[in-house]
Amino acid sequence: MTDKQPIVVMKGITIEFPGVKALDGVDLRLFPGEVHALMGENGAGKSTMIKALTGVYKINAGTIVVDGKPQQFNGTLDAQNAGIATVYQEVNLCTNLTVGENVMLGHEVRGPLGINWKKTHEAAKQYLAQMGLENIDPRTPLSSISIAMQQLVAIARAMVIDAKVLILDEPTSSLDANEVQDLYKIMRKVRDSGVAILFVSHFLDQIYEICDRMTILRNGRFIKEVMVKDTPRNELIGMMIGKSAEELSQIGAKKARRAVDAGEKPIVSIKQLGKKGTINPVDLDIYGGEVVGFAGLLGSGRTELGRLLYGADKPDAGGSYELKGKTVSISDPYTALKNKIAYSTENRRDEGIIGDLTVRQNMLIALQATRGMLKPIPKKEADEIVAKYMKELNVQPPDPDRPIKNLSGGNQQKVLIGRWLATHPDLLILDEPTRGIDIGAKAEIQQVVLDLAEQGMGVVFISSELEEVVRLSDNIEVLKDRHKIAEIENGDTVSQQTIVDTISNTTISTGKEA
Amino acid sequence: MTTATRKAAKATKATKGFSFNPQMIPTITAVVIFILMLVMGQALFGTYARLGFFSSLFVDHAYLIILAVAMTLPILTGGIDLSVGAIVAITSVVGVKMTMAGVPAFVAIIVMLLLGVVFGLLAGVLIEEFNMQPFIATLSTMFLARGIASMISTDSLTLPEGNNFDFISQDIKIIDRPKISHDLTINVGVIIAVLVVIFGYILLHKTRTGRTIYAIGGSRSSAELMGLPAKRTNYIIYLVSGTLAALASVVYTANVGSAKNTVGVGWELDAISSVVIGGTLITGGFGYVLGSVIGALVRSIIDPLTSDFGVPAEWTTIVVGAMILIFVVLQRAVTALSGDKK
Amino acid sequence: MADTKKKAGNPIIKKLLGSNLTWSVVALLVLIVICTVFSDGFLSLRWNDNTGGLAGPLITVLQESARYLMIATGMTLVISTAGIDLSVGSVMAVSGAAAMQLLVSGVNVWAAILLSLLIGLAIGCFNGMLVSVLGLQPFITTLIMMLAGRGLAKVITSGENTDAGSVAGNGPLKWMANGFILGIPANFIIALVIVAIVALICRKTAMGMMIESVGINPEASRMTGIKPRKILFLVYAISGLLAAVAGLFATASVMRVDISKTGQDLEMYAILAVVIGGTSLLGGKFSLAGSALGAVIIAMIRKTIITLGIDSAATPAFFAIVVIVICVMQAPKIHNLGAEIKRKRALKEQAKAVAA
Amino acid sequence: GSSNGDAADNGSSDSGKKTVGFVAVGPEGGFRSANEKDIQNAFKDAGFDLIYSPTSNSDQSKQIQAFNKFVNDEVDAIILSSTEDSGWDDSLKKAAEAEIPVFTVDRNVDVKDAEAKKAIVSHIGPSNEWCGQQAAEFLNEQYPDGANGIILEGIAGLSVVKDRQTGFDSKIASNQKVLESQSANWSTDEAKTVTAGLLDKYKSEGIKWIWAQNDEMALGAAQAVDAAGLKGQVTIIGNDGTEAALQAVADGDLAFDIEYNPIFGKETAQAVKDYLDGKDVEANIEIDSKTFTKEEAQAALDSGERQY
């Protein structure tokens, strides 16, 4: 069909894990100078396919041909040497090293006396600049930058290897509009230099904007390879989820803040609650039955505010925290949970899942913790809870007894949301809950959020996708550089643009950095 | 442009407070406390500032310094090498046996080093090929080495007269005063130790292998997914620690001029405490060779201090323990106060 | 997923081959067989009237394994939190020394037992305090305790190897280590019961899960409302207490404490037992049954050494080789060998097919 | 050099009080504790200022470090209770250069270097070979026409073990059959396990005697024999003459115990004192030890003179 010769040809790839056939005879072709999208629901097998190519997983059947040579890589290093640079789904960097070291690891600039750190850091700075991180000092410890920034660092790292094939597994999941644009710039540049790019994303807009060709997977099976330009969305969605697009309801109309009747106490009311270095003192009221969105750019402090509300970080003195009218001190997550406040982290791998425990245990553990170590949840009750959320959130595979680390990224996220719902909180803080979630599941989760609010739960909804925030929230808190700069009541007049303008037009009066 | 401003803000925030590397704090503390200990010793007993004291501090502990460097590498990756003490035993027994049989010293020394390589390699294979955990793998090689050593001989073997091991232990008097206690003396052993320290520093901070070691310490799986040669590096680490252990054995054997299957019992623990006292995290990822050296010196002056304090016999180990405890607690306190996370 | 059910080979067999327990059992049996081959009387059991119990090589193995069972159990919990307790050997010496010294100084035997257990518990709590509250590294903390503990034992007996063999009324303690229940060594049964209790508490309450979760991902655990500090403190306390029990077993069997030898190097054996039992030193999932089995294997190895009359010089080497063999057998590489070969062959076939 | 002034005066201030460095093994119970306590007390009584420096798990390197430290401290004399008989040349040379007299106790050290030899004034202690010989001779007369036996050794490779073994081998009659020698690492409790094992293993041959190289192990062996119901049928010999062992001999649990007399603090202190006062001192002061049969043991216990 095309004159070009594919640089990577994977045929009939099959991978079995104990109990799962993650991939079943999947084909994939990557062409130089093309951006190729790998499409599929959570658990479809995208990441597995990538790991099959780079040899992280051993294939049970199939052939891999790179540059005309049959290949059987064993490990990223091998693949790299063959010119395949990969950014895996979960951020894989070393938090004990600096940003610069992470970018350059294994490619440090060497002089006669071994590594030349000056040159190395300069090089790192350039690669970071490419990602729009020009102002990050390469000597900053990686642990001190947010997970989103870390994702950018990981991509910068991939640029260091001048590769023939560049693989990006959900690089945009935690980026906001600006970062995504920066990323496109680079992808285009790289593509035009004749590199083949494999791109995974759950944002159809992104696919249609940047990709030329796509391969669709479903339940570990190969569905079809098509050109993007001649595939309408709903056809694509149809192929991905196996039912027609129409069945995906468009959730949440524009909502106006529900009228608060006089004398109604907010679930949570904070005054001047802040933490030096991460978030300046904030006033905030959250009422039952409303969805409060936190909008802001990367590093604006949304996560930090959420963590404060949950007691994950200790707030500085001087702030006040009221729960349903009575002053409390939420000193740690345990007290927060006891007071029916739950927080779902944005950093799934490090602060969310407990990898070796089963899905079941991961779902129950928070509830268990609130009940106390010595009062185990009765088996019957436990079974009910697990069954309920496995079904409601449609966790794949529907087997609660596998280690959660073996689930696909998106499904892990669902399990975690189940964990927090199981504690029946009055206030549920969701930090990037739809990160890495496929369109079907995203709709489900958004629906869940609205239903919860309906039932009178207060929900804080933190997301880098303004569109989502605007669509779901009754009330939007806008943050910038770790200050709360505005509180916008949602309504017909409010649009994404409103938020963007607010952010760019506000200059923080106090000026001083938190 | 929002991008720019926003990130400018981040950057400044990020750099602020990291103007110097917080990972160094434990090591710096170690140095300070070490000096304090010396001052205290001098003030109370008046012998801790003598050149002779420093001479024997280094001459008698050259082997421990080498072992500390050897131990630093595995610990930085979150591993450990319990076999160093036993490797000292077997290499010294073999080495001395050979010289007694008339083999020229330098051949014996080479064989000793090769033995170290072999045991390092064995550990590497067990860890990488049969994913045994370093602790267990090296515990086994420790038993193995010690066992073979005592199978070879349980006598205390003495180096024959005029063997050329002597050159290592020959005193080099830098300052020669009438009283030996005021001489400043070193020997080749000390020089070897210094070279080993330099080697360790270069390996860790000037080579990619060194950086990979830190990366593995941060997260082995990440290191692998980042395309770093984790496996090869781990082999290198245990090869090096095994070989350095053998080198330590050469130095020690030369000093005492004899060998014994029971030599080096518990030295691995001394080495580990030295490394930890020096501020290296036992879970890996953070630490410095120079820290380990300081650690070794601290570990070395704890014993003399204890005996000078005239601690009653039964209490000695308690006091030694207490001293190390106070040390790590102080270190921990300083680190915590200087506000690093967790 | 794509047809989850369809799997190659019999799942049960697969599972069995996969599990460490199986390989431990195999190892144990092999050792027993070896011993029986070398000394025919090895499996013989006879009734011994003046001890009022069964006698024979296997019985002594059970008797010795009791102490390993204790420390291995405590060690399992500690290791599951990604920690380590090097002080168990010294704690054994301390509690043993305390018990003997108290007996000699005329304290009632039960009081002596209780007190020495409390001392063990106290040391455990101290470890726990340092690790959880001060956040010191487990390895160095317990290493310090290992040093100090020995000293404490020496202080308690003022440097003597106190012998309470001739103290009147030391019966109960003596029985603990030498007595028999229905012909089976009492200390072994006591140990089993204790292990069972710990296992029950771990699995019937949420303790086990929480310990594992702290070991796997402390930060995530904190975010789910677990208090990692509490858990850490708890496991070290338990380890200390169980080590004290082991100390009683070790000293009561001869009614004499050996301040420099009692419990020496036993921390290493405990750790070996735990690992042989299939718990990773990196923390996380633990198996008390596995560790128990590991403990018995350790005792069996030592027995084998005696039975084969291995020259004392060669003992460590023999020990090492057995351990290495067991661990290598447990390596996935080995028991996935079959599957791996099949996979390789399949791919070869394909390659040919493609080529053709 | 050494300041002069009568060491007998009980100057609480260090003025005129002579300092002696004691390179020791450490309180490891049994013989060791008794011996080191006695030495420490003896020197205190003799008006010396004794700095005690033990090692851990008989590690020679720590002893060498302590020794060299004493040289730097310019103590007036060094008492060396070494864990190893070799490896002391360099340190002794230093001592010689600093003119610090060295007195070896318990274990003699063999020195090649002539310089180093000068440093050693005298050796004080009982003989290990003698102990081994006593055990052998007792067995020979117990079983004139031979019998099967086993030996419980100390930690493999220590020179005590070798010396006692040499002594034993030099005297034991050819008709005595040693079925097996196993190490029980000086430990009562290990000795019990090992002995139990060997009793099972050699049930057919029948074990008539057990020679344990120290009392700790002898007591362990006795318990194993008792548990196996063979009490009285096996001749067990211990070594060291600790109180517990004598008690056991008196009770008939052990047949014979050989003393390795730890009480020579006085003699040592005297030797040091004489030397520092310029008198000359014997190069080898052998401390004689006793042996104990049932009666002798009982007598010794009744006399109440045993300090350990």
Ligand SMILES: Nc1ncnc2c1ncn2[C@@H]1O[C@H](COP(=O)(O)OP(=O)(O)OP(=O)(O)O)[C@@H](O)[C@H]1O
């Ligand atoms: N190591 C593993 N062991 C067992 N099963 C696994 C393992 N890794 C992945 N799987 C299974 O393979 C299937 C595909 O997972 P994969 O991560 O490829 O999905 P994905 O397409 O990347 O989904 P997402 O969009 O959420 O990342 C999932 O059902 C998952 O449970």
Ligand SMILES: Nc1ncnc2c1ncn2[C@@H]1O[C@H](COP(=O)(O)OP(=O)(O)OP(=O)(O)O)[C@@H](O)[C@H]1O
């Ligand atoms: N683990 C952390 N340790 C220290 N500082 C952090 C950490 N995570 C984030 N920060 C810093 O705190 C500030 C706010 O980061 P945060 O992640 O809350 O931004 P955000 O608004 O949540 O955006 P996003 O969640 O999309 O990253 C940023 O400057 C970031 O560098």
Ligand SMILES: [Mg+2]
């Ligand atoms: Mg994925």
Ligand SMILES: [Mg+2]
């Ligand atoms: Mg965030």
